[in-house]
Amino acid sequence: MREFIFGTDWWSDCDDAVAARLLVRAHASGEIKLLGAVINATKEDSVASLDGFLSEEGLVGLPIGIDREATDYSRPGSYQARLVKYAKTYKSNEDAEDGVRLYRRLLSEASDKVELVEVGFFQVVAALIESEPDDISPLSGIELMKQKVSKIWAMAGRWDRKFGHENNFDRGPRSRAAAAVFCEKCPVPVTFLGFEIGFDVISGSKLSKDDILFGVLADHGSAGGRSSWDPMTALMAVVGDEEKAGYTTVRGQAFADADTGTNIFEKCDTGPHLYVKRAFPPEYYASEIDKRIN
Numbered sequence: 001m002r003e004f005i006f007g008t009d010w011w012s013d014c015d016d017a018v019a020a021r022l023l024v025r026a027h028a029s030g031e032i033k034l035l036g037a038v039i040n041a042t043k044e045d046s047v048a049s050l051d052g053f054l055s056e057e058g059l060v061g062l063p064i065g066i067d068r069e070a071t072d073y074s075r076p077g078s079y080q081a082r083l084v085k086y087a088k089t090y091k092s093n094e095d096a097e098d099g100v101r102l103y104r105r106l107l108s109e110a111s112d113k114v115e116l117v118e119v120g121f122f123q124v125v126a127a128l129i130e131s132e133p134d135d136i137s138p139l140s141g142i143e144l145m146k147q148k149v150s151k152i153w154a155m156a157g158r159w160d161r162k163f164g165h166e167n168n169f170d171r172g173p174r175s176r177a178a179a180a181v182f183c184e185k186c187p188v189p190v191t192f193l194g195f196e197i198g199f200d201v202i203s204g205s206k207l208s209k210d211d212i213l214f215g216v217l218a219d220h221g222s223a224g225g226r227s228s229w230d231p232m233t234a235l236m237a238v239v240g241d242e243e244k245a246g247y248t249t250v251r252g253q254a255f256a257d258a259d260t261g262t263n264i265f266e267k268c269d270t271g272p273h274l275y276v277k278r279a280f281p282p283e284y285y286a287s288e289i290d291k292r293i294n
Protein backbone atom coordinates (compact mmCIF):
# COMPACT_ATOMS: atom_id res chain seq x y z
CA MET A 1 0.00 0.00 0.00
CA ARG A 2 1.22 3.51 -0.77
CA GLU A 3 2.33 5.29 2.39
CA PHE A 4 2.21 9.03 3.05
CA ILE A 5 3.41 11.71 5.46
CA PHE A 6 1.25 14.83 5.59
CA GLY A 7 2.97 18.21 5.97
CA THR A 8 0.63 21.06 6.90
CA ASP A 9 0.79 24.62 8.21
CA TRP A 10 -2.46 23.91 10.15
CA TRP A 11 -2.58 27.62 10.73
CA SER A 12 -4.85 30.38 9.44
CA ASP A 13 -6.54 28.77 6.44
CA CYS A 14 -9.05 25.97 6.75
CA ASP A 15 -8.28 24.09 3.53
CA ASP A 16 -5.66 22.10 5.42
CA ALA A 17 -8.51 20.55 7.42
CA VAL A 18 -10.37 19.65 4.23
CA ALA A 19 -7.19 17.99 2.97
CA ALA A 20 -6.76 16.21 6.31
CA ARG A 21 -10.27 14.77 6.13
CA LEU A 22 -9.70 13.59 2.58
CA LEU A 23 -6.46 11.87 3.56
CA VAL A 24 -7.92 10.28 6.70
CA ARG A 25 -10.88 8.96 4.69
CA ALA A 26 -8.47 7.47 2.13
CA HIS A 27 -6.49 5.95 5.01
CA ALA A 28 -9.62 4.50 6.58
CA SER A 29 -10.79 2.96 3.31
CA GLY A 30 -7.43 1.30 2.71
CA GLU A 31 -6.53 3.39 -0.34
CA ILE A 32 -3.41 4.74 1.36
CA LYS A 33 -1.66 4.50 4.71
CA LEU A 34 -0.88 7.67 6.64
CA LEU A 35 2.31 7.34 8.66
CA GLY A 36 2.35 10.75 10.33
CA ALA A 37 1.78 14.48 10.11
CA VAL A 38 4.21 17.36 10.53
CA ILE A 39 3.09 20.92 11.36
CA ASN A 40 5.22 23.73 9.94
CA ALA A 41 3.55 26.87 11.34
CA THR A 42 3.26 26.99 15.09
CA LYS A 43 0.52 28.25 17.36
CA GLU A 44 0.10 27.45 21.03
CA ASP A 45 -2.56 24.82 20.32
CA SER A 46 -1.23 23.49 16.99
CA VAL A 47 -0.51 19.89 17.92
CA ALA A 48 -3.44 19.38 20.29
CA SER A 49 -5.88 20.78 17.73
CA LEU A 50 -4.57 18.59 14.91
CA ASP A 51 -4.65 15.58 17.21
CA GLY A 52 -8.19 16.56 18.21
CA PHE A 53 -9.33 16.79 14.62
CA LEU A 54 -7.69 13.52 13.59
CA SER A 55 -9.12 11.79 16.67
CA GLU A 56 -12.62 13.01 15.88
CA GLU A 57 -12.09 11.74 12.33
CA GLY A 58 -11.35 8.32 13.80
CA LEU A 59 -7.57 8.35 13.47
CA VAL A 60 -6.28 8.24 17.04
CA GLY A 61 -2.56 8.27 17.79
CA LEU A 62 -1.13 9.30 14.42
CA PRO A 63 2.45 10.48 15.08
CA ILE A 64 2.59 14.29 14.90
CA GLY A 65 5.75 16.36 14.60
CA ILE A 66 6.17 20.12 14.70
CA ASP A 67 8.67 22.89 14.02
CA ARG A 68 8.42 24.65 17.39
CA GLU A 69 10.43 27.60 16.10
CA ALA A 70 7.93 28.46 13.37
CA THR A 71 6.08 31.04 15.44
CA ASP A 72 6.81 33.89 13.03
CA TYR A 73 4.07 33.19 10.48
CA SER A 74 2.01 35.93 12.03
CA ARG A 75 -1.69 35.47 11.70
CA PRO A 76 -4.13 34.19 14.27
CA GLY A 77 -5.36 30.65 13.94
CA SER A 78 -9.07 30.53 13.25
CA TYR A 79 -10.38 27.05 13.98
CA GLN A 80 -7.90 25.41 16.35
CA ALA A 81 -9.69 26.38 19.58
CA ARG A 82 -12.74 24.27 18.81
CA LEU A 83 -10.61 21.14 18.25
CA VAL A 84 -8.32 21.05 21.29
CA LYS A 85 -10.87 19.41 23.55
CA TYR A 86 -10.92 16.31 21.35
CA ALA A 87 -7.17 15.67 21.63
CA LYS A 88 -6.41 12.15 22.82
CA THR A 89 -2.66 11.67 22.43
CA TYR A 90 -1.00 15.08 22.38
CA LYS A 91 -2.03 17.74 24.87
CA SER A 92 0.56 20.35 23.86
CA ASN A 93 3.22 21.12 21.29
CA GLU A 94 5.81 19.92 23.81
CA ASP A 95 4.40 16.39 23.56
CA ALA A 96 5.24 16.20 19.85
CA GLU A 97 8.52 15.20 18.27
CA ASP A 98 10.56 17.75 16.34
CA GLY A 99 9.37 17.74 12.73
CA VAL A 100 12.70 16.88 11.11
CA ARG A 101 13.28 14.06 13.59
CA LEU A 102 9.81 12.66 12.92
CA TYR A 103 10.41 12.70 9.16
CA ARG A 104 13.78 11.00 9.64
CA ARG A 105 12.33 8.43 12.02
CA LEU A 106 9.29 7.57 9.88
CA LEU A 107 11.40 7.36 6.72
CA SER A 108 14.04 5.22 8.44
CA GLU A 109 11.39 2.84 9.75
CA ALA A 110 9.47 2.61 6.47
CA SER A 111 9.89 -0.71 4.71
CA ASP A 112 9.18 0.78 1.29
CA LYS A 113 9.26 4.19 -0.33
CA VAL A 114 6.96 6.87 1.08
CA GLU A 115 5.25 9.85 -0.58
CA LEU A 116 5.05 13.28 1.03
CA VAL A 117 2.03 15.55 0.71
CA GLU A 118 3.14 19.07 1.61
CA VAL A 119 0.48 21.76 1.85
CA GLY A 120 2.23 24.28 4.08
CA PHE A 121 5.59 25.96 4.41
CA PHE A 122 8.79 24.22 3.40
CA GLN A 123 11.31 24.85 6.16
CA VAL A 124 10.90 21.43 7.75
CA VAL A 125 11.32 19.53 4.50
CA ALA A 126 14.23 21.84 3.61
CA ALA A 127 15.82 21.04 6.97
CA LEU A 128 15.20 17.34 6.32
CA ILE A 129 17.00 17.67 2.97
CA GLU A 130 19.95 19.34 4.68
CA SER A 131 19.95 17.09 7.76
CA GLU A 132 23.07 15.21 8.79
CA PRO A 133 23.38 11.61 9.98
CA ASP A 134 22.16 11.25 13.56
CA ASP A 135 21.08 8.73 16.18
CA ILE A 136 18.05 7.85 14.02
CA SER A 137 19.86 7.10 10.76
CA PRO A 138 23.45 6.99 9.47
CA LEU A 139 22.16 8.53 6.24
CA SER A 140 22.15 12.22 5.38
CA GLY A 141 18.82 13.79 4.54
CA ILE A 142 19.58 13.60 0.84
CA GLU A 143 20.56 9.92 1.08
CA LEU A 144 17.56 9.06 3.25
CA MET A 145 15.13 10.77 0.87
CA LYS A 146 16.66 9.11 -2.18
CA GLN A 147 16.26 5.77 -0.46
CA LYS A 148 12.82 6.25 1.14
CA VAL A 149 10.85 8.98 -0.67
CA SER A 150 9.41 8.30 -4.11
CA LYS A 151 7.67 11.61 -4.69
CA ILE A 152 6.51 14.87 -3.13
CA TRP A 153 3.10 16.35 -3.91
CA ALA A 154 3.38 20.04 -3.06
CA MET A 155 0.92 22.91 -2.88
CA ALA A 156 3.21 25.81 -3.66
CA GLY A 157 4.12 28.46 -6.17
CA ARG A 158 2.24 30.28 -8.86
CA TRP A 159 3.03 28.94 -12.31
CA ASP A 160 0.72 30.79 -14.71
CA ARG A 161 3.06 33.76 -14.96
CA LYS A 162 6.77 34.19 -15.40
CA PHE A 163 7.44 35.54 -11.93
CA GLY A 164 4.99 34.02 -9.47
CA HIS A 165 4.30 34.77 -5.82
CA GLU A 166 2.43 32.41 -3.53
CA ASN A 167 2.01 32.20 0.23
CA ASN A 168 3.67 28.86 0.99
CA PHE A 169 6.87 30.01 -0.68
CA ASP A 170 6.61 33.75 -0.06
CA ARG A 171 5.08 34.23 3.38
CA GLY A 172 8.25 35.51 5.06
CA PRO A 173 12.03 35.15 5.31
CA ARG A 174 11.78 31.62 6.72
CA SER A 175 9.48 30.35 3.98
CA ARG A 176 11.43 32.06 1.19
CA ALA A 177 14.75 30.60 2.27
CA ALA A 178 13.16 27.17 2.57
CA ALA A 179 11.52 27.41 -0.85
CA ALA A 180 14.88 28.15 -2.46
CA VAL A 181 16.52 25.17 -0.76
CA PHE A 182 13.62 22.89 -1.57
CA CYS A 183 13.57 23.73 -5.28
CA GLU A 184 17.33 23.57 -5.65
CA LYS A 185 18.22 20.53 -3.56
CA CYS A 186 15.21 18.21 -3.25
CA PRO A 187 16.57 14.86 -4.44
CA VAL A 188 13.24 13.31 -5.43
CA PRO A 189 10.55 14.23 -8.01
CA VAL A 190 8.08 16.94 -7.08
CA THR A 191 4.68 17.82 -8.54
CA PHE A 192 3.53 21.35 -7.72
CA LEU A 193 -0.08 22.48 -7.59
CA GLY A 194 -0.01 26.27 -7.72
CA PHE A 195 -2.13 29.12 -6.44
CA GLU A 196 -3.85 29.51 -9.80
CA ILE A 197 -5.19 25.94 -9.71
CA GLY A 198 -7.11 26.01 -6.45
CA PHE A 199 -8.35 29.50 -5.77
CA ASP A 200 -11.65 29.27 -7.67
CA VAL A 201 -12.40 25.64 -6.82
CA ILE A 202 -14.78 25.88 -3.88
CA SER A 203 -15.15 22.67 -1.85
CA GLY A 204 -16.88 21.99 1.44
CA SER A 205 -20.07 23.81 0.51
CA LYS A 206 -22.28 20.77 1.09
CA LEU A 207 -21.19 19.81 4.61
CA SER A 208 -23.81 19.17 7.25
CA LYS A 209 -23.99 21.91 9.88
CA ASP A 210 -23.29 19.40 12.64
CA ASP A 211 -20.11 18.22 10.92
CA ILE A 212 -16.92 19.23 12.76
CA LEU A 213 -15.39 20.20 9.43
CA PHE A 214 -18.28 22.59 8.82
CA GLY A 215 -17.42 24.21 12.16
CA VAL A 216 -13.80 24.55 11.09
CA LEU A 217 -14.78 26.21 7.82
CA ALA A 218 -17.29 28.46 9.60
CA ASP A 219 -14.64 29.56 12.11
CA HIS A 220 -12.54 30.65 9.16
CA GLY A 221 -15.47 32.58 7.68
CA SER A 222 -15.93 29.99 4.93
CA ALA A 223 -19.21 28.30 5.90
CA GLY A 224 -20.17 28.27 2.22
CA GLY A 225 -16.99 26.45 1.19
CA ARG A 226 -13.37 27.36 0.65
CA SER A 227 -10.71 27.48 -2.06
CA SER A 228 -9.27 24.02 -2.56
CA TRP A 229 -5.50 24.32 -2.87
CA ASP A 230 -4.76 21.76 -0.17
CA PRO A 231 -7.52 19.20 -0.81
CA MET A 232 -6.77 19.28 -4.55
CA THR A 233 -3.14 18.49 -3.77
CA ALA A 234 -4.16 15.74 -1.35
CA LEU A 235 -6.61 14.22 -3.82
CA MET A 236 -4.05 14.26 -6.63
CA ALA A 237 -1.64 12.50 -4.27
CA VAL A 238 -4.20 9.85 -3.32
CA VAL A 239 -5.09 9.24 -6.98
CA GLY A 240 -1.35 9.02 -7.55
CA ASP A 241 -1.38 10.16 -11.17
CA GLU A 242 -1.68 13.76 -12.37
CA GLU A 243 -3.56 12.86 -15.55
CA LYS A 244 -6.02 10.54 -13.82
CA ALA A 245 -6.63 13.30 -11.27
CA GLY A 246 -7.66 15.65 -14.09
CA TYR A 247 -4.53 17.61 -14.93
CA THR A 248 -1.99 18.10 -17.65
CA THR A 249 1.59 18.68 -16.60
CA VAL A 250 4.56 20.84 -17.53
CA ARG A 251 8.01 19.37 -16.83
CA GLY A 252 11.15 21.26 -15.92
CA GLN A 253 12.99 22.82 -13.01
CA ALA A 254 11.38 25.14 -10.47
CA PHE A 255 13.36 27.84 -8.73
CA ALA A 256 12.45 30.11 -5.83
CA ASP A 257 14.32 33.28 -4.87
CA ALA A 258 15.35 33.25 -1.20
CA ASP A 259 15.23 37.05 -1.00
CA THR A 260 12.10 37.95 -2.97
CA GLY A 261 10.07 34.75 -2.72
CA THR A 262 9.51 34.80 -6.46
CA ASN A 263 9.13 31.45 -8.18
CA ILE A 264 10.05 30.74 -11.79
CA PHE A 265 10.00 27.62 -13.96
CA GLU A 266 12.37 26.54 -16.70
CA LYS A 267 10.81 23.95 -18.99
CA CYS A 268 13.00 20.92 -19.62
CA ASP A 269 12.10 17.39 -20.75
CA THR A 270 14.32 15.80 -18.12
CA GLY A 271 13.58 18.15 -15.21
CA PRO A 272 12.69 16.77 -11.76
CA HIS A 273 9.64 18.98 -11.32
CA LEU A 274 6.12 19.11 -12.72
CA TYR A 275 3.47 21.73 -12.27
CA VAL A 276 -0.14 20.96 -13.11
CA LYS A 277 -2.74 22.71 -15.25
CA ARG A 278 -6.43 21.96 -15.01
CA ALA A 279 -7.98 19.82 -17.76
CA PHE A 280 -11.55 20.39 -16.53
CA PRO A 281 -13.69 23.24 -15.18
CA PRO A 282 -13.42 24.15 -11.47
CA GLU A 283 -16.70 22.39 -10.65
CA TYR A 284 -15.20 19.02 -11.56
CA TYR A 285 -12.51 19.20 -8.86
CA ALA A 286 -14.91 20.59 -6.25
CA SER A 287 -17.28 17.71 -6.93
CA GLU A 288 -14.48 15.12 -6.66
CA ILE A 289 -13.43 16.56 -3.30
CA ASP A 290 -16.97 16.90 -1.98
CA LYS A 291 -17.68 13.25 -2.82
CA ARG A 292 -14.88 12.29 -0.46
CA ILE A 293 -15.51 14.63 2.45
CA ASN A 294 -19.28 14.59 2.87
Ligand SMILES: [Ca+2]
Pocket residue numbers: 008009010013015016119120230
Ligand atom coordinates in the same frame (compact mmCIF):
# COMPACT_ATOMS: atom_id res chain seq x y z
CA1 LIG B 1 -2.02 24.91 4.00
